[in-house]
Amino acid sequence: MIEDKIKELGFELPEAPKPVAAYVPVLKVDNLIFTAGQIPFVKGELKYKGKLGKDLPAGQAGLTIDEGKKAAEVCALNCLAAVRTIIKDLDEIEHIVKLTVFVNCIDGFTNQPQVANGASELLEKIFGGKGKHARSAVGVSGLPLDAAVEIEMIVKVK
Amino acid sequence: MIEDKIKELGFELPEAPKPVAAYVPVLKVDNLIFTAGQIPFVKGELKYKGKLGKDLPAGQAGLTIDEGKKAAEVCALNCLAAVRTIIKDLDEIEHIVKLTVFVNCIDGFTNQPQVANGASELLEKIFGGKGKHARSAVGVSGLPLDAAVEIEMIVKVK
Amino acid sequence: MIEDKIKELGFELPEAPKPVAAYVPVLKVDNLIFTAGQIPFVKGELKYKGKLGKDLPAGQAGLTIDEGKKAAEVCALNCLAAVRTIIKDLDEIEHIVKLTVFVNCIDGFTNQPQVANGASELLEKIFGGKGKHARSAVGVSGLPLDAAVEIEMIVKVK
Numbered sequence: 001m002i003e004d005k006i007k008e009l010g011f012e013l014p015e016a017p018k019p020v021a022a023y024v025p026v027l028k029v030d031n032l033i034f035t036a037g038q039i040p041f042v043k044g045e046l047k048y049k050g051k052l053g054k055d056l057p058a059g060q061a062g063l064t065i066d067e068g069k070k071a072a073e074v075c076a077l078n079c080l081a082a083v084r085t086i087i088k089d090l091d092e093i094e095h096i097v098k099l100t101v102f103v104n105c106i107d108g109f110t111n112q113p114q115v116a117n118g119a120s121e122l123l124e125k126i127f128g129g130k131g132k133h134a135r136s137a138v139g140v141s142g143l144p145l146d147a148a149v150e151i152e153m154i155v156k157v158k
Numbered sequence: 159m160i161e162d163k164i165k166e167l168g169f170e171l172p173e174a175p176k177p178v179a180a181y182v183p184v185l186k187v188d189n190l191i192f193t194a195g196q197i198p199f200v201k202g203e204l205k206y207k208g209k210l211g212k213d214l215p216a217g218q219a220g221l222t223i224d225e226g227k228k229a230a231e232v233c234a235l236n237c238l239a240a241v242r243t244i245i246k247d248l249d250e251i252e253h254i255v256k257l258t259v260f261v262n263c264i265d266g267f268t269n270q271p272q273v274a275n276g277a278s279e280l281l282e283k284i285f286g287g288k289g290k291h292a293r294s295a296v297g298v299s300g301l302p303l304d305a306a307v308e309i310e311m312i313v314k315v316k
Numbered sequence: 317m318i319e320d321k322i323k324e325l326g327f328e329l330p331e332a333p334k335p336v337a338a339y340v341p342v343l344k345v346d347n348l349i350f351t352a353g354q355i356p357f358v359k360g361e362l363k364y365k366g367k368l369g370k371d372l373p374a375g376q377a378g379l380t381i382d383e384g385k386k387a388a389e390v391c392a393l394n395c396l397a398a399v400r401t402i403i404k405d406l407d408e409i410e411h412i413v414k415l416t417v418f419v420n421c422i423d424g425f426t427n428q429p430q431v432a433n434g435a436s437e438l439l440e441k442i443f444g445g446k447g448k449h450a451r452s453a454v455g456v457s458g459l460p461l462d463a464a465v466e467i468e469m470i471v472k473v474k
Contacts, residue, residue: 019293020271021271021272021274021275021278021293021295022275022278022279022282023257023274023278023290023291023292023293024290024291024292025292026292027253027255027256027290027291027292029190029253029255029314030189034255034256034292034312035292036292036293036294037293037294037295037296100294102294102296140296140297140298140299141263141264141265141267141297141298141299142261142263142264142265142266142267142268142270142296142297143268143270143296143297144268144269144270144271144295144296145268145271146268150294150296152258152292152294
């Protein structure tokens with residue numbers, strides 16, 4: 001069971017975060033599920049806020065790449081939690097299809113891939129080959145509530 | 159009729175804006191329609207230009223959140239106008255699936271969700287439950303022609 | 317043959333770039349193929365780096381729109397190369413569906429469409445009507461490895 005695997009890995013499938021505005025967390029069309037962009041909420045609190053770039057030479061107050069990776073892990077779990085609200089269990093997922101990873105960063109930050117790996121590596125640990133996905137990672141100038149990372153996911157279900 | 163509903167709400171389904179470059183406004187694949195990113199053109203003029211962030215403490219010349227919401231409304235109508243070019247009428251829409259909302263904003267702006275609600279709330283007023291969609295909203299450092307907001311939409315048709 | 321057409325146009329279908337992190341270059345679901353975001357690698361070297369905006373009045377060291385267009389061409393070819401890894405040949409492509417074009421740019425840059433046209437015009441030359449696609453183009457504050465442009469593509473195959 002995928003949900004047991006998540007626990008074995010030391011993670012917990014969270015409650016699906018409530019959308020912060022007028023939309024739904026997840027929408028299914030045929031056998032594809034599109035999630036809304038998920039930010040790193042943990043039990044209702046936004047855990048990772050601010051911009052990546054603290055480890056740059058000109059680094060300001062902000063988050064390190066390691067913190068960014070952890071934020072991306074949380075976003076990925078929140079995407080799965082959102083998907084879980086409309087399927088029986090995560091074993092119904094046939095494949096993770098696509099992630100878009102938006103990284104809130106200072107100008108000149110180029111390590112979006114390392115940050116996004118927090119999500120991608122976790123998904124592969126959880127789902128094995130079914131967790132391998134296509135992905136874009138880009139740096140943006142601002143995210144909702146000053147979240148460090150926002151991730152949206154497309155999955156295929158059986 | 160959905161198009162009557164749009165009028166009742168005090169809006170008008172515009173002419174589909176012409177793409178500002180070498181692409182098409184909308185593409186249908188099976189029963190999904192993908193729109194190109196739409197910016198807030200009203201009758202051929204870009205009505206909302208510049209960056210969100212005027213209501214920040216360090217706010218510069220730019221747009222307020224209320225203006226951003228109005229820009230997002232226009233983008234949503236332009237997405238529907240683009241979809242309308244390849245279907246008989248908007249009643250053929252079975253569901254609004256997904257919006258991606260790119261907000262042109264100054265560094266430190268975090269109210270992307272409120273801006274994006276301009277689009278999301280209008281779609282729910284027009285389509286009811288069928289208008290509820292998954293959504294990502296992110297802040298970007300620049301948009302075509304200095305548009306304040308750009309929105310792309312995926313819809314499912316019958 | 318599409319691959320002959322690419323040569324006639326003076327281009328070369330490259331080897332598919334290796335993902336720079338923990339994901340796959342391309343994922344097929346039913347008859348849609350989603351590519352990962354592709355950056356302008358040429359034979360393993362990132363050819364176009366830095367921010368667009370050199371031709372702005374306040375232009376800094378960076379890339380011109382013409383260089384940005386060339387970067388977008390390379391990204392488009394890399395997307396096709398990624399797609400090619402899981403189909404027999406590019407003639408299996410029924411339609412290019414959607415591009416998302418992320419342009420790494422300085423604040424105030426608004427010529428994302430011209431840059432993105434590097435990709436869109438090439439695809440139309442290669443595929444004719446089948447190459448016409450929906451598209452979003454946005455400016456971002458940073459891209460992986462300081463790439464000038466990142467493009468992701470959705471294609472429909474037979």
